[in-house]
Structures are given as C-alpha cells and as structure tokens.
C-alpha cells in the first residue's frame with residue numbers, strides 16, 4: 001500500500017476534510033500543539049470513523065513541562081528537565097498514555113513518536129543519545145544497553161499497535177517501528193542520499209520498515225509542491241509521502257494567529273511560502289485528488305517494476 005499522509009499541527013478541519021476527500025489516508029496528529037485533549041479525541045475519532053489511519057504523535061523530548069525528577073536524564077552533574085532517562089518506565093507510561101487510550105478506544109490505529117525536540121535553546125536529541133544517563137538506575141549500563149532497553153520498553157507498552165516514527169537522527173528505535181516518516185526529504189529529493197541510504201542501514205540491521213517521505217509545504221510554491229509529491233508517487237524508492245506543514249493547511253497555525261511572538265518571527269523568516277495553499281492555488285485539492293487517483297497507474301508497468309527490483313537491493 002502506498003501511504004498518503006499528512007501531519008496535523010494546529011488542526012483546521014476545513015483543510016483536513018479537503019485533504020481526506022483528495023485521498024489523504026493517514027493523519028499524524030501532533031499531541032503537543034496545545035489543542036485540548038477532548039478536542040483531539042473528537043478529531044481523531046471523526047477521521048478514524050471515516051476509515052482514515054489516525055496516528056496520534058508524541059515527542060520524546062517534552063517541550064511544555066519539566067519531567068518528574070526520577071524521569072529526567074542525569075548527565076553526571078545536572079538533571080535535564082525536558083529530557084528523559086531512557087530506562088524510566090514511568091516516563092514511557094506517561095508519554096504513551098494518551099495515544100494508547102485513543103487506540104484502545106477505537107479513535108486511532110497507531111502511535112507516532114517524534115524524536116526531534118522543540119525546547120528553545122536545547123540541543124538536538126542526538127547530543128544526548130550519544131551519552132549514557134548516569135542516574136541510579138542507569139549508571140551501570142552502557143549507552144547501547146540503555147537505548148536498547150528504552151526501545152524494548154516502548155515496544156512492550158505498545159503491544160501489537162504499530163509505531164510510526166520520525167527519527168531526526170540517531171534512530172535507535174528503528175527496529176521497533178512499522179513506518180518510518182522520513183524527514184530527510186523535507187526540501188531535497190534524492191532517491192539514494194535522502195531515502196535509500198537510510199533504508200540500507202535498516203536492512204543491514206535486518207530491520208524492515210516502510211519508508212514514507214515528508215515534504216515541507218512552506219518551502220515550495222503550490223505548483224512545485226505538487227510536482228514534488230508526484231516525484232515521490234512515481235518513485236519505487238519510497239512507500240508513500242506525508243505532507244509536513246505549519247501554516248499552508250491551517251488557519252489556526254500559531255504562526256498565523258500569533259505572528260508577533262518571538263518564536264513565530266524567527267520561524268516565519270525561514271518559510272518562503274506562507275499563504276494558505278488554496279489561496280495561492282484554488283485548484284490545489286482537485287490536483288491532489290487527481291494525483292492520488294493515479295498512484296496505482298504510476299506505480300505499475302514494466303519500467304516501475306524494473307526500478308523497484310533495482311531499488312529492492314538497497315531497501
């Protein structure tokens with residue numbers, strides 16, 4: 001199956017409805033954007049009931065609050081308030097409680113974990129995963145043992161529920177995932193460098209996971225965005241696409257409603273295309289629907305089959 005996904009931050013149902021009508025079949029719903037819990041649950045249930053694969057997505061690094069002391073990473077000198085100790089099962093239980101509740105109450109199908117951090121001033125996740133936590137629980141374990149335990153505990157908590165993951169870097173949780181939401185394709189598209197190099201790494205570790213390529217909507221004009229989605233649809237190097245967007249598909253984006261905040265000012269400088277997608281291109285969703293209807297056609301035929309076998313060596 002070819003995945004046609006969309007990441008939802010600051011949901012706007014007018015746009016989600018149009019996307020689903022246009023053939024979007026997977027919604028990764030961010031649980032860290034401040035939307036009230038009851039509202040998120042209603043949203044997930046609505047699209048789940050329409051047959052969409054709903055994937056509530058949480059961030060490993062907590063941007064909004066400091067973790068309990070016992071759940072914090074200890075670097076030997078300091079506790080890191082927003083960063084987790086990898087062997088804390090309490091942390092995992094709390095992290096997954098909402099997405100697991102949604103899955104178990106038939107409002108969602110899978111769980112998403114985003115490795116990236118959104119804490120201002122904090123370094124990327126990778127900077128911590130290189131080092132062992134030195135808390136009482138962890139101090140006799142190596143980095144690899146700690147991360148391995150972390151992945152095992154997440155898998156155990158999920159049971160049979162599939163995991164989608166967005167490993168920005170150092171993705172030690174690859175082996176427990178079902179779908180890799182690739183972020184290396186946000187702006188540039190290269191079948192080997194951006195996609196197969198990493199699937200090759202997974203294969204070496206005997207991990208088989210589906211690879212779907214993210215494309216960042218604020219980096220492209222609407223026409224070029226559709227072109228990029230088409231390159232993905234027509235490529236055997238990948239198993240799907242997902243729309244990554246801050247404000248092109250939502251009137252409720254924080255960057256739109258509070259452009260005066262320092263964070264918005266900084267972010268907006270790096271986003272060349274900020275208008276709503278259908279304001280720039282009124283026929284966008286019709287074009288998207290036409291593209292999605294042609295997925296099977298594009299992904300069949302002798303030439304696609306040959307390339308698929310060739311890429312299969314790397315995948």
Ligand SMILES: [Zn+2]
Nearest residue numbers: 085133135138
């Ligand atoms: Zn620890």
